Amino acid sequence: MGTNREMANNLIIRALRGNAKSFSLSSKKIASLPKSIARLKFILALHLNNNFLSELPTELQALQQLTELNLGNNILLEIPVVLKHLPALRKLYLFGNKIESLPPDILDELPNLTLLNVNHNQIKAIPPQIKSLVNLEVFSIVDNQLEVVPAELGCLVRLTELNLTNNKVSSLPPQMCRLSSLRKLYLARNNLCELPEGISGCTSLKVLDVAGNPLSLFPTDFGSLVLEELFCEGNNFVRAELKQSVQEVEVLSLNELAARVVLMEDRNKLSRVHQALPNYPELVSMLSQWGRCALCRRPFLTTWLECVKFINLNKDMGMKRRLTVPVRAVLCSYSCFNAEGHSYYGVASTS
Ligand SMILES: [Zn+2]
Known part of the structure; x- marks a missing residue:
């Protein structure tokens, strides 16, 4: 890969001369990032997607103005620790890696993040510290191994889009009903038997996708939502031809x-x-x-x-x-x- 590295170095020098605000090494078959990346101090966006990166050099922390980082489709086993030192980061793409966790100590250091995309990884849990991402607007964690959604997700009051498609989630915390900015909620292909009561608290919700779950019915306040689109194919909904049940008089305790x-x-x-x-x-x-x-x-x-x-x-x-x-x-x-x-x-x- 020596030649790819040389090429990467040359591209960095060229970007320096051109005073570029954005820099891309997308699809360059690189397995490591040259340390000279540290010279691009003033770039705002860095695209490293579609490579063979398994780690990032600590030198990357020189890029203190970086607001957008794309690490999609690499071979990262974990979220690189150097991200802790990039406090300006607003958009972070980590889709298509082999990441298994969202480390709390890294989440704590990314308060400016507005977009986090970790689609197509092997993440098993969202830690409670997700609430540190107070500015998060878009959170996409499609096609991972999630079983539980923590109550703290309900703290992300700026969230407008949440995508949990294709996980193993079997229930949602009632705190999610506090997400009053949420416009799009994608829950397709999970194990949800019910949605939380109080869902109408998501007052901005316009798009709801619950296709491919074992839902039998919607919660009582569902009709109060003002939806534009609902996707609900492939559930276990109760049918309209239900018989009237036996009519007796109950004895209350x-x-x-x-x-x-x-x-x-x-x-x-x-x-x-x-x-x-x-x-x-x-x-x-x-x-x-x-x-x-x-x-x-x-x-x-x-x-x-x-x-x-x-x-x-x-x-x-x-x-x-x-x-x-x-x-x-x-x-x-x-x-x-x-x-x-x-x-x-x-x-x-x-x-
Ligand atoms: Zn009554």
């Missing part, structure tokens, strides 16, 4: 009955219950998990009926597609379920 009375009373700001509750913090925390009946809007705590309703993307959500999808709904009782004129179907009950 004393706990549940008491909880419902307290929750109802608590709605009235003038009630003695509402005024006294703050004196019982344990009770307040027990009651904090309450839900609301989709039909009568009354509260319940631990007992409800799992139901589903079918919504039309076009008619009910204003999207172009005319597809009908199932959405979770919870009812407080069989008396609500047995009431006439609603379109909730029974799935299973929990108590």
Whole structure:
């Protein structure tokens, strides 16, 4: 590879003479970067993609103004430590390497990153320190080995695009519903059985791709999203021809009955219950998990009926597609379920 190296050196000298702001050694078959790279102190962008790089020289830290670095399609086994010393970095491409982890100490030193692309690697986990990337707008980690998404991802409030396509993720943390800037969320080909309740907290979401998961239905507040595109082929959605379930009258436990009375009373700001509750913090925390009946809007705590309703993307959500999808709904009782004129179907009950 000596000649490739020489050629790289010559290109560096030429870039120096030309006062270039951007420098590329893409597809030059180089296995190492010449130390003379350190002379390109003032470049903003460095493209090293499509080579055979397995490491980067420490000399690279001379490039203190570097904002964009493309290391895609090399043979890196880990994220090069020298990146810790490039604080101006805003866009980092590491796709198509053999990287297995995102080291917390490196993430901590990249607070200006707006784009991180680590597609097609072997990353097994996103560490909690991902929250250090406070300016991250685009995070793409397609085709890796992820099983878990940490709650801290919900701290990335500037995130507009998150791509987790083709991993092994089986659940998403509820904190993700705080991503109010998120416009595009790609979750295709994972192991998701459900999406988090509260997803409508992603108020900017326009594109949602959940194709190729084992989802049976969408969360209760799904219909509140203002989506432009939904991709949901290849899931295990419950079908519209569900039979009405057996209609019986449930016997609620004393706990549940008491909880419902307290929750109802608590709605009235003038009630003695509402005024006294703050004196019982344990009770307040027990009651904090309450839900609301989709039909009568009354509260319940631990007992409800799992139901589903079918919504039309076009008619009910204003999207172009005319597809009908199932959405979770919870009812407080069989008396609500047995009431006439609603379109909730029974799935299973929990108590
Ligand atoms: Zn009800």
